[in-house]
Amino acid sequence: MEKALLINNLRNFVPIGDEEYRVISSHLTERHFSKGDFITKEGEVNRYTNFIEKGSVRVYYIDYSGQEHIIQLGISDWWTGDFPSFITQQKGILYTEALEDTDVSSISYDNLQLLYREVPVLERGFRLLIQNAYASFQYRILQNLSLDAEQRYITFRTAYPAMDQQIPQKHIASYLGMSAEFLSKIKKRIVSRQRNRTGPSK
Amino acid sequence: MEKALLINNLRNFVPIGDEEYRVISSHLTERHFSKGDFITKEGEVNRYTNFIEKGSVRVYYIDYSGQEHIIQLGISDWWTGDFPSFITQQKGILYTEALEDTDVSSISYDNLQLLYREVPVLERGFRLLIQNAYASFQYRILQNLSLDAEQRYITFRTAYPAMDQQIPQKHIASYLGMSAEFLSKIKKRIVSRQRNRTGPSK
DNA sequence: CGTCTATTTGAATGTACTCAAAAGCGGTGG
DNA sequence: CCACCGCTTTTGAGTACATTCAAATAGACG
Numbered sequence: 001m002e003k004a005l006l007i008n009n010l011r012n013f014v015p016i017g018d019e020e021y022r023v024i025s026s027h028l029t030e031r032h033f034s035k036g037d038f039i040t041k042e043g044e045v046n047r048y049t050n051f052i053e054k055g056s057v058r059v060y061y062i063d064y065s066g067q068e069h070i071i072q073l074g075i076s077d078w079w080t081g082d083f084p085s086f087i088t089q090q091k092g093i094l095y096t097e098a099l100e101d102t103d104v105s106s107i108s109y110d111n112l113q114l115l116y117r118e119v120p121v122l123e124r125g126f127r128l129l130i131q132n133a134y135a136s137f138q139y140r141i142l143q144n145l146s147l148d149a150e151q152r153y154i155t156f157r158t159a160y161p162a163m164d165q166q167i168p169q170k171h172i173a174s175y176l177g178m179s180a181e182f183l184s185k186i187k188k189r190i191v192s193r194q195r196n197r198t199g200p201s202k
Numbered sequence: 203m204e205k206a207l208l209i210n211n212l213r214n215f216v217p218i219g220d221e222e223y224r225v226i227s228s229h230l231t232e233r234h235f236s237k238g239d240f241i242t243k244e245g246e247v248n249r250y251t252n253f254i255e256k257g258s259v260r261v262y263y264i265d266y267s268g269q270e271h272i273i274q275l276g277i278s279d280w281w282t283g284d285f286p287s288f289i290t291q292q293k294g295i296l297y298t299e300a301l302e303d304t305d306v307s308s309i310s311y312d313n314l315q316l317l318y319r320e321v322p323v324l325e326r327g328f329r330l331l332i333q334n335a336y337a338s339f340q341y342r343i344l345q346n347l348s349l350d351a352e353q354r355y356i357t358f359r360t361a362y363p364a365m366d367q368q369i370p371q372k373h374i375a376s377y378l379g380m381s382a383e384f385l386s387k388i389k390k391r392i393v394s395r396q397r398n399r400t401g402p403s404k
Numbered sequence: 405c406g407t408c409t410a411t412t413t414g415a416a417t418g419t420a421c422t423c424a425a426a427a428g429c430g431g432t433g434g
Numbered sequence: 435c436c437a438c439c440g441c442t443t444t445t446g447a448g449t450a451c452a453t454t455c456a457a458a459t460a461g462a463c464g
Contacts, residue, residue, distance in 0.1 A: 063348030071344065084337035093344070127329055134336040135286035141343055142273065142295070145379065146265030149452070170410065177347065182452055184412050351420070372442065384420055386444050 006051040006105040009077060013132075014125040023118050027111040031104050039081060039096040039104065046085040046092050048106035052078050055102025056163075058171050061094050070174040073163055080104075083133065099167060149178045150186050208253040208307040211279060215334075216327040225320055229313040233306050241283060241298040241306065248287040248294050250308035254280050257304025258365075260373050263296050272376040275365055282306075285335060301369060351380045352388050 007024055010016060016024070029048070033039055039057060040046050057080050059072035071094070074080040085092030089109055107115070116123050144152055153176055157164045164172065173183035209226055212218060218226070231250070235241055241259060242248050259282050261274035273296070276282040287294030291311055309317070318325050346354055355378055359366045366374065375385035 061344055063344075065348070067348060069344065069347045071340070084333070084340055087333045088337060093341075123325075127332075130329075130332060130336065131286070131289045134332065134339070135290060137336070138273070138286055138339065139295075142263055142265075142271065145271045146267070146269060168410070179453060180411075181413085181454085185452095188412080370442070381421060382443075383422085383445085386442095387420095390444080 005053050005077065009051060009079075010122070010125050010129075013128040014121045016119075016121070020119045020121070024115060024122070027107065027115055029106045029108065029111075031106055033098040033102045033104070035098055035100050035102075037098045037102075039098060039102075040085070040092055041095055042093050043091055044085075045089055046082045047108050048081065049079065049083065049086045049109075049112070050081045050096075050104040050106045052076055052080055053103040053105055055104075056099045056166055057096055057102060058099055058167075058175070059094050059096045060174070068174060069177075070171055073160075073167055073171065073175050075163055075166055079129070079133070083130075087130070099171070144177065149176065149182060150189070152176045152178075153183060153186055154190070207255050207279065211253060211281075212324070212327050212331075215330040216323045218321075218323070222321045222323070226317060226324070229309065229317055231308045231310065231313075233308055235300040235304045235306070237300055237302050237304075239300045239304075241300060241304075242287070242294055243297055244295050245293055246287075247291055248284045249310050250283065251281065251285065251288045251311075251314070252283045252298075252306040252308045254278055254282055255305040255307055257306075258301040258368055259298055259304060260301055260369075260377070261296050261298045262376070270376060271379075272373055275362075275369055275373065275377050277365055277368060281331070281335070285332075289332065301373070346379065351378070351384060352391070354378045354380075355385060355388055356392070 006028065007016060007021055010024075030053075031039075031048075031050075033055075039050060040059075042062065052074050054076055056073070056075045058070050059074070059080060059082070060068045060070040062068055072078075072080065081096050082092035082094040084090075085094070086109065112122075112126070116126075143155065147155065153172075156172065156176060169183055169187075170180040173180045176183070178186075208230065209218060209223055212226075232255075233241075233250075233252075235257075241252060242261075244263065254276050256278055258275070258277045260272050261276070261282060261284070262270045262272040264270055274280075274282065283298050284294035284296035286292075287296070288311065314324075314328070318328075345357065349357065355374075358374065358378055371385055371389075372382040375382045378385070380388075
């Protein structure tokens with residue numbers, strides 16, 4: 001049963017017993033999105049926070065000049081959506097698009113408030129989740145400030161080899177803050193360097 | 203009495219009565235830092251979260267190549283420090299430096315845990331504080347991705363005229379992700395454009 | 405297959421950086 | 435009160451990293 005993945009993820013933060021498992025489970029919503037569907041859109045209040053069971057997504061926003069900027073790529077076992085919109089229940093500014101057929105487990109804002117009361121340990125669990133998200137986001141930004149495009153890609157590929165396989169390169173380029181063409185050139189450069197290091201095989 | 207500023211700030215998030223005011227007040231620590239002092243340093247666990255009563259600070263980190271990157275500038279009425287380190291009580295990676303003689307009200311991690319129990323509404327208050335910080339940080343990053351250096355400076359100057367006055371330009375440049383020299387050139391460009399728009403006065 | 409989108413490649417360009425030097429500014433001491 | 439010192443800001447020249455635009459190639463999907 002797929003809900004197990006979300007609850008197991010929460011177990012990384014707080015212990016969850018059998019009874020609590022049952023209560024949480026009954027307040028989850030399973031949702032399916034086909035490739036190209038939007039899980040969140042600009043201007044909407046995000047009613048749900050979403051955990052990816054299967055598939056992949058990109059979270060991006062569109063600036064005043066119409067350009068897209070991807071701020072999160074997500075595959076299985078990642079939380080996703082417009083988190084600031086969800087936690088504040090204000091209109092969001094982000095699009096979340098399924099990059100392939102994707103299953104998510106979602107918790108509605110109202111159900112989460114209920115769960116805070118019925119399973120008090122979740123209060124702590126979600127605070128830790130937010131803190132974690134904030135800290136890793138900041139860490140990622142700091143890292144990107146100090147690295148050039150090639151180093152950003154190498155770091156990404158090392159940290160998330162599964163994503164590098166699964167997600168189209170133009171989206172990875174946008175996530176890493178570079179043009180698709182430039183990422184292509186970087187990959188060529190890396191490969192040709194590897195060939196030289198090994199030596200021409202003749 | 204200076205502690206009022208911190209508590210008034212919390213009142214933006216949750217109501218705080220007289221008795222609660224007294225309890226919170228008794229768990230605050232007033233600290234003074236002289237120009238150039240460090241409020242936090244890389245490698246240290248941040249015992250305190252800090253609210254600036256008077257003065258100014260910069261929060262930055264130093265990358266592998268020795269370059270500084272400022273991620274926050276703060277003046278009166280701002281929370282500051284290495285927040286991820288404080289909330290996780292893990293070693294931090296950020297320096298927080300007083301740019302002039304600065305007074306802060308601080309809450310230690312232990313006192314904050316006490317306060318959560320004695321003034322339960324703070325549980326909600328600080329969750330909102332973190333959410334807020336996360337949301338604004340993300341918003342700032344998004345904005346910077348879509349603007350060029352000149353637009354970033356103009357946006358900054360419009361949003362925080364007080365900081366633009368109070369804080370040395372080289373720090374503003376670093377905060378905005380550009381070299382000090384380039385910010386100088388940008389300012390010259392802006393001024394000369396303003397002259398042209400007004401027309402030469404002859 | 406044929407169409408549509410993604411990726412690759414190349415050339416020209418641009419935005420911002422680095423380095424070096426000059427000018428400005430503020431504080432301190434004689 | 436002025437002269438000097440150190441630090442910040444300004445200015446200029448040369449450069450680099452990454453972009454844009456255009457075209458060719460490759461891949462995916464119906």
